[in-house]
Amino acid sequence: MNEVLTRERILEAAEQVFRRFGPHKTTVVDVARLLGVSHGSVYRHFDSKIALRDAVVEGWLKRTSDPLAAIATSGEAPAKRLRLWFSTLLKLKREKVKSDPELFSVSRTIFAEAREVVARHVDTLVGQLEIIIGDGIASGDFRPVDPRATAQAMFDATARFHDPAHGAEWSAPDVDAGFDRVYALVTAGIVA
Amino acid sequence: MNEVLTRERILEAAEQVFRRFGPHKTTVVDVARLLGVSHGSVYRHFDSKIALRDAVVEGWLKRTSDPLAAIATSGEAPAKRLRLWFSTLLKLKREKVKSDPELFSVSRTIFAEAREVVARHVDTLVGQLEIIIGDGIASGDFRPVDPRATAQAMFDATARFHDPAHGAEWSAPDVDAGFDRVYALVTAGIVA
DNA sequence: CAACTGACAGACTTGCAATTCTGTCAGTCG
DNA sequence: CGACTGACAGAATTGCAAGTCTGTCAGTTG
Numbered sequence: 001m002n003e004v005l006t007r008e009r010i011l012e013a014a015e016q017v018f019r020r021f022g023p024h025k026t027t028v029v030d031v032a033r034l035l036g037v038s039h040g041s042v043y044r045h046f047d048s049k050i051a052l053r054d055a056v057v058e059g060w061l062k063r064t065s066d067p068l069a070a071i072a073t074s075g076e077a078p079a080k081r082l083r084l085w086f087s088t089l090l091k092l093k094r095e096k097v098k099s100d101p102e103l104f105s106v107s108r109t110i111f112a113e114a115r116e117v118v119a120r121h122v123d124t125l126v127g128q129l130e131i132i133i134g135d136g137i138a139s140g141d142f143r144p145v146d147p148r149a150t151a152q153a154m155f156d157a158t159a160r161f162h163d164p165a166h167g168a169e170w171s172a173p174d175v176d177a178g179f180d181r182v183y184a185l186v187t188a189g190i191v192a
Numbered sequence: 193m194n195e196v197l198t199r200e201r202i203l204e205a206a207e208q209v210f211r212r213f214g215p216h217k218t219t220v221v222d223v224a225r226l227l228g229v230s231h232g233s234v235y236r237h238f239d240s241k242i243a244l245r246d247a248v249v250e251g252w253l254k255r256t257s258d259p260l261a262a263i264a265t266s267g268e269a270p271a272k273r274l275r276l277w278f279s280t281l282l283k284l285k286r287e288k289v290k291s292d293p294e295l296f297s298v299s300r301t302i303f304a305e306a307r308e309v310v311a312r313h314v315d316t317l318v319g320q321l322e323i324i325i326g327d328g329i330a331s332g333d334f335r336p337v338d339p340r341a342t343a344q345a346m347f348d349a350t351a352r353f354h355d356p357a358h359g360a361e362w363s364a365p366d367v368d369a370g371f372d373r374v375y376a377l378v379t380a381g382i383v384a
Numbered sequence: 385c386a387a388c389t390g391a392c393a394g395a396c397t398t399g400c401a402a403t404t405c406t407g408t409c410a411g412t413c414g
Numbered sequence: 415c416g417a418c419t420g421a422c423a424g425a426a427t428t429g430c431a432a433g434t435c436t437g438t439c440a441g442t443t444g
Contacts, residue, residue, distance in 0.1 A: 044418080
């Protein structure tokens, strides 16, 4: 209340309110109220409600990409690292559906609206895959494929198992078997 | 008007009205009116509006699976046949989004609500892929993989390019390149 | 008597008045 | 003078009254 109003404090409050009321019900006035300021003050730090929402989504997505970055740049053998990267991605995504299915289903809409932020996130993830594949080629574990194109293709090929658009299918009992089949197929194409 | 009222005539009329007013706006009374009967008569042939809608969608999906069946059982070389099958699948799906986005969007709703119709359709398609892959193994063009599991994996791996949940992404300019990358990756794993 | 109608109850949808929200900006405060 | 407020216009959303639809069934028709 009596501290300086910063971008960070607003983001923190916004996330708290998003979580409580859901992103669509949340108003700028709600966020301002939690901070004990008028909503006009929020507009000194964010150009629009959309800018604020995008910033919150960005932070939220970062919580997925950061642990994956650690895996991508670890010293683990590329084949093992690749498998761990994917299983962690699926684990993180599924935890999100389970822990808050309501927020997850709303997040699908939010993602569709915040295309740019999500595109950047996907780019980050594909970049991480590219590093693993590049390392695998260098070590001779993978065939000399184009790392960027292959990273993109692997990400797209596994979309059914990590894209929020398919979230409803993840509770089926045979999803794990389905992913294993796809993973076996796509890695069959790159292992030396 | 003066002919006997059959399931087929109702389906025909229903499809016509669906196409004209959009499936959400269409009422059972609209369908009955086009046939010159009361809506009560429609209920002699279909248990509910949902049953009628499902039957219409079933016929619609058949228009995708029938031409694909012809390709799957053609005498073409398996590798070429596989490629043709997929490019036809994508072409048909994209035509549907373009020519009738309203009807297309309802099929998305049906995915969540009445899974049975769609599940049967997907089973049919995977079965067709299985035939092509089986033929390819017999001819020595493909490695001796499990045809059913591989068919399922190929279908899942290409979901982003044919699953209605991703329909909005198909208008992007780089989708074709994206599909080519994924196709190259998954076939790299099976060609002998 | 089989094929059909149309009135009906309750579920669902629509339109729109009332309310609430966003984004601005002239004005206050320390 | 820079951080902040709050009244305001127009956009967006909500709630709910009025209207429409689904599914049924007793009654009509050829």
